Amino acid sequence: MAPMILTLPWGVALIVMPVVGALACYLFRRAAKPLGLMTVTVTALSAAGLALRTTRADSYHHAVGGWGAPLGIELYADGLSVLMLVATAIVACAISFYAARFFDDKEQARFWPLWLLLLTAMNALFLSRDLFNMYVALELTGLAAVALTALTGSQDALSGAIRYLLATMLGSLAYLLGVVFIYHGYGTLDLAMLGQLVESNPVTWLALGLVSAGLALKTALFPLHFWLPPAHASATPPVSAALSALVVKTAFYVLLRFWLEIFPSEGAAPAQLFGLLGCAAVFWGGVQALRARRLKLLIAYSTVMQIGYLFIAFPLGILLAWHGALYLLLSHALAKAAMFLAAGNVLYYGGHDRIADLDHVAQRLPLTVAAFALAGVSIMGLPPSGGFVAKWLLIQASLDTGQWWWTVPILAGSLVAAAYVFKVVGFAFTQAEAPQEAKLVPVSMQWTALVLAVAAIALGLIAPWTLTWLDVGDPFSGAVSR
Amino acid sequence: METLTELQWIFDVLTGCGLLWLAWSCLSSRNLHRAVVQFVSFGLLMSLAWVRLEAPDIALAEAAIGAGLTGALLMASLARLPLSGSADIRALKSAERIAGARLLQLLRNSLLFAFALFIIYAIFFLPPEFSGLREEVATEIENAGVRNPVTAVLLNFRGYDTFLELLVLLGALFGVRIVGMQPVRTSMTSEPVLNILASLLTPILILVAAYLLWIGTDGAGGAFQAGAVLGAGGVLLLLAGWRPARALMASPFRSLVLLGPLAFVFVAVLPLLSGRALLQYPPDSAGTLIVLLEIAATLSIGLTLCALFLNVSADDGEQP
Structure with missing residues (x-):
């Protein structure tokens, strides 16, 4: 068994499987649901295979077309990529099984091809080390995500989607312009090679500015x-879960790669700016979440806040800080997907997500409320959740580097998060009549949300193993030696 | 680079100024219809600029996609806007008039201006002699199966990117299927002049597409350009009021749209079975495989572009 795990091209499977699934779902739209579920499962198994392979051997390489960089494109997976791929696989599985019950037949036929294309694009992005290839993957991610946003075709969804489309396109184009300057300046698109070549000059600064601005827009860093x-x-809730848990992280991942491989020498000033914007995002997102009257809007602003935390790692810049940011990213992916799916159950049951009227719903859906509360524990950063480990690492890093002031937003943010989580969970403890037109929520939908939330908690318990695994192939070596 | 003759110099300056002027007037136009026309003219002039920059492949793509198809899509979208009667942008802009908006706008514009200045400044620091990966391409082109370096890069060295690009196009089609539900407000009338034009031009466009596809292995041309021309032919037919039979709109349509991506998947995965890398062609059959891939991709691209147009302008709710 062992040699097979080492030799099979898992990374390729992660890209080809969902493509084939997407094409099949489009061609045989009546069977889209079983085909889609099968594809997602097989893709998740491939992610597991790749993960097993990297724990036994070193990082994964595959030269597409047999050419190798710089002429061709290489697929590459170190601990960082593998962790992103595994998180994507887990969340994608949960969302898929949820969506299989949530959508009606007509929506199923539209959902699956786009959803599998989105999965392809994200997998391709996490496996890429080529700047232009990353652009194409980002483009496919953005386009599929926008189309999924518009899935219901309602007025709100359409206007939200078109805004999203314009923002994501602007971000991609800024990124592409930055890549053009890098290619013209250094004559290669391979990240690892650029890491050796890059020097500090106006071209690099311009590329840094364009790429960072474009990706900050795509990852929704305050004020973008x-x-x-x-x-x-x-x-729709399953799509929101995918957008918040996974899609915004893709742009952050690319930014992180740039930062670790190409721009570590450009350090100080932009890193401080990122940190400050991150703090602003924590407060602004927190306050807006507290003010929100709709459950899904509250969760969306909570995402704005959590994205802010990721950027606090930049001014700290040591291994602990990157570990913290990555851990936050992973636990947020699980917890936020759980929250949106829980909100989906509420919507499904009562037909609305007005927070003020949640008491009619909360007591009838104990599993859902449990899922929301557990996910909230991770979002707040209480032990033993993944969110706790992440914030602990970030605080430790800020004390180690003598920049204690970054601990203020980290801790204050937790309090704000606690406030908005309890604003929702509190309704579980008040008495109210059952709503008139309640629609029974399938048990599998309730359990899916709960499983994700429990996983977010469990992530805190397996931290030592996950962090060792993250260091396979030394993804952070470039930035840490600075 | 050889020295420019005076005539070329004048031409370049005129093109550059014309581009800037068209871009500005397109963006600042209050009339959407006029803005679309200016956008199309911008695309045409831009393709001339690409010719002058000795990039005929990009020039072809820009003319066919940037000016032609995008223009047609924009026009079709315009016909669906509720205020298409006046096509006036003022009504759309009213939302912008909030207190303090002017100050923000000033701030935004000055930031953008400073950024543009910095871009110009940075351009002077780019290496003057730029070859990029031209040398690497030149040494490997013998093994690529085609003689046109652009095609070699697109279909062989970086074929994986092209595959993902095809998926982007497919994603766009899936997306338009979702949003393009509402019926169009103005119905398309068939006119005799348009009918005659369509019946004359469509066969020619098909021939041009085939030529572009074939020449792509040696010179400027290739699947994307050929597909765009094919799509333009289809759009012309649709404009003239031709509609495919309903039976063709279901499975046959879908299979043909998927032909390009499916061919890519097939060619990509096959080498894996014999222990080679994804998309690694056997050296002696690389040329044939590339041509086959290009034919499949051209048909898919052409059909997808048509379908995008049909969906945007579908007047009786046809859904491919």
Whole structure:
């Protein structure tokens, strides 16, 4: 068994499987649901295979077309990529099984091809090390995500989607312009090679500015987050879960790669700016989440806030900080997907997500409320959740580097998060009549949300193993030695 | 680079100024219809600029897609806007008039201006002699199966990117299927002049597409350009009021749209079975495989572009 795990091209499977699935779902639209579920399962198995392979051997390489960089494109997976791929696989599985019950037949036929294309694009992005290939993957991610946002075709969804489309396209084009300058300046598109070549000059600064601005827009860093709340709040719950948990992280991943491989020498000033914007995002997102009257809007603003935390790692810049940011990213992916799916159950049951009227719903859906509360524990950063480990690492890093002031937003943010989580969970403890037109929520939909939330908690318990695994192939070596 | 003759110099300056002027007037136009026309003219002039930059492949793509098809799609979208009667942008802009908006706008514009200045500044620091990966391409082109370096890059060295690009196009089609539901407001009337034009031009466009496809292995041309021309032919037919039979709109349509991506998947995965890398062609059959891939991709691209147009302008709710 062992040699087979080492030799099979798992990375290729992660890209080809969902493509084939997407094409099949489009061709045989009546069978889209079983085909889609099968594809997602097989893709998740491939992710597991790749993960097993990287724990036994070193990082994964595959030269597409047999050419190798710089002429061709290489697929590459180190600990960082593998962790992103595994998180994507887990969340994607949960969302798929949820969506299989949530959508009606007509929506199923539209959902699956786009959803599998989105999965392809994200997998391709996490496996890529080529700047232009990353652009194409980002483009496919953005386009599929926008189309999924518009899935219901309602007025809100359409206007949210078109804003999202314009923002994501602008972000991609800024990124592409930056890549053009890098290619013209250094004559290669391979990240690892660029890491050796790059020097500090106006071309590099310009590329840094363009790429960072474009990707910050795509990942919705304050104040470029304006498109996120309407898009994430107006999409259908399974899609919102995918957008918040996975899609915004793709742009962050690319930014992180750039930062680790190409720009580590450009350090100080932009890193401080990122940190400050991150703090602003934590507060702004938190306050807006507290003010929100709709459950899904609250969760969307919570995403704006959590994205802010990721950027606090940049001014810290040591291994602990990157570990913290990555851990936050992973636990947020699980917890936020759980929250949106829980909100989906509420919508399914009562037909609305007005927070003020949640008491009619909360007591009838104990599993859902449990899922929301557990996900909230991770979002707040209480032990033993993944969110706790992440914030602990970030605080430790800020003390180690003597920049204690970054601990203030990290801790204050937790309090704000606690406030908005309890604003929702509190309704479980008040008495109310059952709503008139309640629609029974399938048990599998309730359990899916709960499983994701429990996984977010469990992530805190397996932290030592996950963090060792993250270091396979030394993804952070470039930035840490600075 | 050889020295420019005076005539070329004048031409370049005129093209550059014309581009800037068209871009500005397109963006600042209050009339959407006029803005679309200016956008199309911008695309045509841009393709001339690409010719002058000795990039005929991009020039072809820009003319066919940037000016032609995008223009047709924009026009079709315009016909669906509720205020298409006046096509006036003022009504759309009213939302912008909030207190403090002017100050923000000023701030935004000055930021953008400073950024543009910095881009110009940085251009002077680019290496003057730029070859990129031209040398690497030149040494490997013998093994690529085609003689046109652009095609070699697109279909062989970086065929994986092209495959993902085809998926982007497919994603666009899936997306338009979702949003393009509402019936169009103005119905398309068939006119005799348009009918005659369509019946004359469509066969020619098909021939041009075939030529572009074939020449792509040696010179400027290739699947994307050929597909765009094919799509333009289809759009012309649709404009003239021709509609495919309903029976063709279901499975046959879908299979043909998927032909390109499916061919790519097949060619990509096959080498894996014999222990080679994804998309690694056997050296002696690389040329044949590339041509086959291009034929499949051309048909898919052409049909997808048509379908995008049909969906945007579908007047009786046809859904491919």
